Amino acid sequence: MTKTERENLQLLADSGAIQEGHFVYSSGRHGTIYIDAEKLFNDSKSMLRLCRQIAERFKNSAVNSVTGPAKGGVVVASRVADCLSNFYSRKVAFVPTEKRAGDNFLIRPAFRRQISDKRVLVVDDVFTTGDSVKKVADLVLGRNGNIVGVGVLYNRGGMIAKAAVNVLNFFAVLDIPHKSYSEKNCPACKKGIPVNPNFGRGREFLARKRRAI
Numbered sequence: 001m002t003k004t005e006r007e008n009l010q011l012l013a014d015s016g017a018i019q020e021g022h023f024v025y026s027s028g029r030h031g032t033i034y035i036d037a038e039k040l041f042n043d044s045k046s047m048l049r050l051c052r053q054i055a056e057r058f059k060n061s062a063v064n065s066v067t068g069p070a071k072g073g074v075v076v077a078s079r080v081a082d083c084l085s086n087f088y089s090r091k092v093a094f095v096p097t098e099k100r101a102g103d104n105f106l107i108r109p110a111f112r113r114q115i116s117d118k119r120v121l122v123v124d125d126v127f128t129t130g131d132s133v134k135k136v137a138d139l140v141l142g143r144n145g146n147i148v149g150v151g152v153l154y155n156r157g158g159m160i161a162k163a164a165v166n167v168l169n170f171f172a173v174l175d176i177p178h179k180s181y182s183e184k185n186c187p188a189c190k191k192g193i194p195v196n197p198n199f200g201r202g203r204e205f206l207a208r209k210r211r212a213i
Contacts, residue, residue, distance in 0.1 A: 054151035055083035069132035072125035
């Protein structure tokens with residue numbers, strides 16, 4: 001781990017964003033580390049420092065617009081767009097998405113002109129399987145946007161964007177893979193360690209288990 005990576009990890013730890021226990025991620029997989037991005041979002045100085053690193057990485061890509069999956073990716077997209085606007089001394093558009101039924105996303109018509117024929121950077125807070133980023137990337141491509149790359153704060157799944165969303169230019173501020181497991185193969189489940197209901201899909205998981213009894 002480089003000095004910068006150690007400093008970035010310390011920023012997450014100091015903000016209280018790193019949680020340990022038994023968690024169900026948004027992908028449905030289980031693991032023992034959860035990044036509580038909302039804690040990080042409330043630390044404006046740390047957020048600026050981390051998002052600026054994404055902007056630095058892509059500042060030579062002539063970015064027109066930045067977007068990401070609601071809701072965490074939207075927060076990151078807003079900050080990165082501001083940083084790029086400062087680098088370029090011109091406006092880089094922030095394009096919000098909205099969560100829809102079935103874990104899909106929507107870009108409202110008022111923002112679609114900022115996607116069509118534009119150079120678009122897709123960002124997210126925590127990257128595990130890449131499913132959410134892929135869905136947003138598909139929205140961009142469906143509007144004839146040109147994806148210049150994917151930038152994330154934390155790559156937890158050990159995935160690379162080429163494998164997950166077919167994007168070559170991928171950057172993670174922190175790239176620290178953590179093992180995750182299917183429900184069937186989860187060691188914590190086998191040991192009877194309770195799922196934390198306060199993060200990810202823990203509450204949904206527990207509700208499903210209660211209904212099955």
